[in-house]
Amino acid sequence: MTVFVSRDKINSGFTSKVQRLADQNLMACYQCGKCSAGCPMAAYMDVPPNQMIRLAQLGMEDELLDSEAIWLCVSCMTCNMRCPKGVRIAELIESMRQIKLRARQDHLQAEKISKADLRAIPPIALIGSMRKFTS
């Protein structure tokens, strides 16, 4: 992926918004890559967790909010537990989902889930996905 870094993006306020929503210091990350190494979803992500953090440091709002990766994270907390700098990466990714959801941009259309799936899938999964994917 090619990205263009610009002073405008860095100063756009996106970085501080993400940090505030997550109550985390993004700048502590020194790109060791441990979060992506242990992430069970990294193989399916267009942007792996360590790159998400780097993009967020640089204010790359569109690249992050349009990515599939922010919706693939299931908050399993493996990255948080292993980060040598104590950065809670899962909270940072949740904050990016929240920026979308608070603008009513849902990721899941609950009404499109089939009746058969609604019967077969346990409520714990249905409610979990609605909590994570809908506003």
Add this chain to the structure above:
Amino acid sequence: MKLSYFPGCTLKNHARNFEDSTLYAMDRLGVEAVELDRWNCCGTVYSLSADDLMRQVAPIRNLLRTRERGDSQLMTGCSMCFNTLKRANHRARASEEDLARMNDFMYDEPVDYAGDVDVLHVLEVVRDQIGFDAIRERVVKPLEGLRVACYYGCMLVRPNEAAIDDAENPRVLEDLITVLGGEPVDYSHKTECCGAHQTVDKPEIIADKTYEILGAAKAQGADTVAVSCPLCAFNLDHRQEATLKIHSDFHTMPVVYFSQLMAIALGGSESVLRLDLHHTPPGPLLTGKGLL
């Protein structure tokens, strides 16, 4: 010993096998689990946003219900409920300001929550309050020859404030299986996430995870995988059908709750196991080992 008990939604329908076997095993071990009169949804997933205190109110209300019973401990078996309840409680305890705001949201409650209820998982009660020695004395049908891969997933061991054991190499389930007379199997994937709620939107990812996790257990000679989360159970058991479609070399394997293995070892009849709720039937394996 009486303990307030929070079942959660899934144990009342898709995971009756988990609840029935847990209550049976607890009863055999002298624990009376008293279900809260008026429990509500735990919230299912813990809200991670710094400003989202409203989402912490649902789990905290259950702790208020516990306090109303005059109890200071709340036990639950579902790992997701446990994790959400415990982390909400941790947040309430960590900041007086946050707790005051949560109580403001719950203006209809006659009493404020003071952070004075402990959330316990059934496995903590088993290990720390009943004790493995007491369980060993109660075993009437040892799980002889049953090779069990214990699966913790995420919710029992992460993050630190919710963990009941070491995050990278937990042992409580293996210790329990040993006490029950079974043979725990060491394998690589016991704390690897099953894909959780992606099962709704992306079942093909769950199929890959099931292939990896059960494959790792099988490679170490496991007969079955023991879980403590109804979502892990659904993904690892019911998604085996999708797994077979994507991975032709996949071998199906029965997945059981740890509580079902407890119930068997403690002398429970087949009716408390509710084996009809499983996708890959554990019946043939258990019968083959002389456990049914």
